[in-house]
Amino acid sequence: MQPAQPVELCSGLHLAGTAMSTESHRSLIEHFYAAFARRDGAAMAACYTPDAQFRDPVFDLRGERIGAMWRMLCERGENLRVAASGIETDTDGGRAHWQAWYTFRTTGRYVHNIIDAHFRFRAGRIAEHIDDFSFWRWSRQALGPVGLVLGWMPVVRAKVRREADAALNHWIATR
Numbered sequence: 446m447q448p449a450q451p452v453e454l455c456s457g458l459h460l461a462g463t464a465m466s467t468e469s470h471r472s473l474i475e476h477f478y479a480a481f482a483r484r485d486g487a488a489m490a491a492c493y494t495p496d497a498q499f500r501d502p503v504f505d506l507r508g509e510r511i512g513a514m515w516r517m518l519c520e521r522g523e524n525l526r527v528a529a530s531g532i533e534t535d536t537d538g539g540r541a542h543w544q545a546w547y548t549f550r551t552t553g554r555y556v557h558n559i560i561d562a563h564f565r566f567r568a569g570r571i572a573e574h575i576d577d578f579s580f581w582r583w584s585r586q587a588l589g590p591v592g593l594v595l596g597w598m599p600v601v602r603a604k605v606r607r608e609a610d611a612a613l614n615h616w617i618a619t620r
Contacts, residue, residue, distance in 0.1 A: 470534035470566050474541055477571070478529035481543075486516030494570045501560075501576035502583070502602065503609045510613065511574070517616040522547050539564045549587040551608070556586045580605075 473492060480488035490512025493499075499511040506514055519525070524547055531542035541562045549556050558578055565573035584596030584605070595601045 486519035
């Protein structure tokens with residue numbers, strides 16, 4: 446029997462064999478957040494399966510739109526800083542705690558977002574990614590007084606979701 450050949454996963458991450466272990470999944474998530482920290486949206490996008498699902502309080506995306514979102518956020522995030530910690534994985538899934546510091550482009554307000562991420566893996570890549578954060582906390586920072594007073598209301602979240610989806614559609618159309 447010949448030794449397993451390395452498999453390239455997310456843009457430069459090489460793991461031997463095809464069976465993914467807890468440690469392989471941990472490496473995948475570490476690679477993902479390292480790419481995010483250096484604002485490499487293409488490397489982040491390569492970490493997902495073609496039919497992946499992503500959800501957070503603002504976006505609900507499938508497939509290629511996930512990579513487009515990360516590329517857009519990395520490209521626009523001129524002062525973006527990201528730090529991940531608490532990465533835990535097993536053979537099927539994982540989680541991480543991460544924080545992002547950036548200026549919200551729409552209002553020019555500085556945001557420090559605190560996020561808990563949950564992952565499901567398939568074939569050595571991310572098949573499902575759910576980011577959970579307090580939308581009201583985020584909206585107080587990003588939207589200022591409007592977010593403070595109204596950020597808890599579903600109508601505000603719906604408006605932010607529509608605007609984010611429109612921004613992503615525009616970003617995709619101009620590429």
